[in-house]
Amino acid sequence: MEQEVHKETMKKEQCLVLIKPDAVLKGLTGDIISDLAATGLGIVGAKVVEVTRELAEEHYQHLREEKFFSELIDYITGEFHTRTVVALVYEGEYACKKIRDAAGSTNPEEAHPGSIRGKYGRITSKGRFENVIHASESAKEGEREIKLWFRPGELVSAIFETETRSMTTKETFWKGG
Numbered sequence: 001m002e003q004e005v006h007k008e009t010m011k012k013e014q015c016l017v018l019i020k021p022d023a024v025l026k027g028l029t030g031d032i033i034s035d036l037a038a039t040g041l042g043i044v045g046a047k048v049v050e051v052t053r054e055l056a057e058e059h060y061q062h063l064r065e066e067k068f069f070s071e072l073i074d075y076i077t078g079e080f081h082t083r084t085v086v087a088l089v090y091e092g093e094y095a096c097k098k099i100r101d102a103a104g105s106t107n108p109e110e111a112h113p114g115s116i117r118g119k120y121g122r123i124t125s126k127g128r129f130e131n132v133i134h135a136s137e138s139a140k141e142g143e144r145e146i147k148l149w150f151r152p153g154e155l156v157s158a159i160f161e162t163e164t165r166s167m168t169t170k171e172t173f174w175k176g177g
């Protein structure tokens with residue numbers, strides 16, 4: 001009988017990472033990026049973002065019914081720390097799984113002590129999770145989130161299909177540049 005060989009198809013995928021306001025305020029951005037380097041994944045986009053409530057609510061839309069939703073939106077928009085997050089797009093095989101493994105469990109007290117959330121996260125005395133990092137839970141969710149946080153031109157290559165639209169908006173340039 002002919003033996004069937006099942007080859008696992010390795011597929012490049014992208015994962016959105018947010019270094020959350022608690023981590024930015026505590027100066028942990030460099031440590032977190034260093035920890036993520038161990039995944040061997042590449043970075044194809046990076047920027048500092050001031051998070052609006054609209055963006056935060058769209059990002060966490062699947063949690064709208066949760067009792068912690070409103071506090072989660074306050075947290076990610078910087079009510080408790082600083083207004084900015086660092087948004088990064090990582091790319092590579094099994095990117096989301098690799099990043100989420102490095103991040104650790106959602107609850108920082110349950111996260112492995114060597115994981116990013118285990119090392120740097122905490123639960124506040126009021127019971128709020130400050131877990132320092134967001135990572136897309138799957139490639140599909142990664143695509144939705146990356147499209148929400150980044151314009152195509154902000155990534156080093158067009159990782160998803162793009163289209164050109166004629167716009168009549170004004171653009172800002174560096175003066176004299």
Ligand code: TYD
Nearest residue numbers: 063068072105106128129131133134135137
């Ligand atoms: P979720 O998407 O379930 O977890 P993850 O970030 O690990 O993908 O939840 C999103 C965020 O909501 C989570 O990072 C922290 C916050 N959260 C709470 O504050 N309390 C909770 O009980 C849960 C499940 C999440």
